[in-house]
Amino acid sequence: MELCDLSALELTRLLREKKTSAVEILQSTLQRIGQVDGRPGALDQTATDEDKEKVHSFITLTDELAYKQAAAVDADLAAGKDPGPLAGVPFTVKDIFCVKDTPSTAASRILANFTSPYTATPVEKMQAAGAVMVGKVNLDEFTYGSSTESSAFQPSTRNPWNTKHVPGGSSGGSAASVAAGEAPLSLGTDTAGSIRQPAAFCGVVGVKPSYGRVSRYGLIAFASSLDCPGPVARNVTDAAAMLQVIAGEDRHDSTAVKVSVPDYLSRLEAGVKGMRIGLSPDYFRITFPDPKTGEFCEQALPGEIEESVRHAAEVLAAMGAEIVEDVPMPNTRFGIPAYFVISRVEAASNLHRYDGVKYGLRTDRKYADLREMYKFTRNEGFGLQPKLRILMGMYVSAAQYSEQYYKRALRVRTMIRRDFETAFDPAGKYRLDALLTPTTPTTAFKMDAVYGDSVLMQYADQLTVPANHAGVPGLSLPAGLDGSQMPIGIQLLGADYTEEKLFQIGRAYEMATENEAWRRVKPAVLR
């Protein structure tokens, strides 16, 4: 096993025992990137047949900066200083976070020339903890998508388990880079499932923290009431260690809460005895529009996915958890329609700042006045997905429609929140510690299979988006492979700020299933 295949905490242990160095870890990581990644995403490129065999996690590789950071960690260790809890651990950053002196593109042409003058708080915290940033990874343009295919930087990321399939999205580069051994940790964002869905598709662990648990300062905004930065890792322990580092209040973001951050690692292996874990029939079926007729239909999930969740419930029950069946979550099906409204209104607002004046692209065409410059610049700079969100956001928030659409969607969000409050109420009927669900309605679909149908693509987030509306935390973890050898993810959802409990349950599940055969299967690009 190469150094780059070890977990983050194994690497820090080896480093502290002086059995390796941060520079050696980085060299192993960069070697792996060279083997599997292919050329980085760039503007005006299309994927060749050769590209289709590679992962393409990266937009920008920051290897020079990484060598400096790794050397600094080694120097600190040699001098007897503590270089931090994640010393020498390579990590990738979704290119939606600003990092000083580094291109920060949001995978959009309109920001392709933007170099950030400051660093986002979660990245700053990772670097302060000694972690070594190896690069910025690909995503759907401005995070608008669930497959990473809408990036303006092509070739877009492909799934390490089968490069004919999408990695999910929008944090596709984050999940793929972790799955392919290009870094043990990645920083992603989750607005409707953008960490958990790609984590499930790529067979890794993804965490959407409670809203406000992690600062959004330096995150290029999509939907400000829903966006949550969070970890992607290869196991629950690493994810917990990373959240420990990035969580907490921030004077630069008033929505980053002043709620103390518990020690996520201290009770990680305390087991699940006595915990109440719920299953809901509303997460075992999906409602979606038929791509041919447009009519809405209800359908049970694929058997393999439901079986993975039920198997996990049996495993947890055998360890002493109490499984509570038939927990009603009746507003789950309204998560996507409400999201179509709320996220578009917020996206349209956030996208108005890209105007060719202060930073980013300005058109080279001749223009008569400011208004024409705006139009030419925004037409050239935005891809189809940002344009779609701007137009929908403006339509549903217009004065004559606001009551019908926007305010109604905000009230539906309250109803979705109430489902969770009822399920987790310690004095209520269910008194759950966590709800156990599938993460996604399918495993990773093929490239081009859904892209272009913006409605069907959005429904890929149907089982993840309710947690964003409610603000509650969610953890996706691998739970097996389907008949095509593609990863299946299961999801744990908890009450506000109960990430510690989700980690505890997730770790118990990992320990109980560590000898299952599927855990020995590697992604195709590593075989």
Place this chain on the structure above:
Amino acid sequence: MSEQITPEIFDHLVDLAALELSADQAEYLRKQLNNQLKSIHELEAIPLEGDVPISLHGVPYEAGESSEPREDEWHAYSDTRAILDQAPQLEDDYIVVPDIPHTSLK
């Protein structure tokens, strides 16, 4: 259901959004908008009693959980050059914009 976003409404939205679209893009985007609206109409199926308030975000912040507002004080930024250098057009460190079109209020 007939198309809710007609070509006329669509063109108005495009203008408001300061966008300029090719015919192909306009056709695709208008179709996607109408399809998304069909999904949004699913919201009408949910019974909302009169007392259901709106939620601005899921987690209700209790008193003291948010940072207090900072004093509204001016602080010099350490590297204004890094910010100014991002501007597409700069003259004597002023950001230059094209002429602003004259608009008469109706």
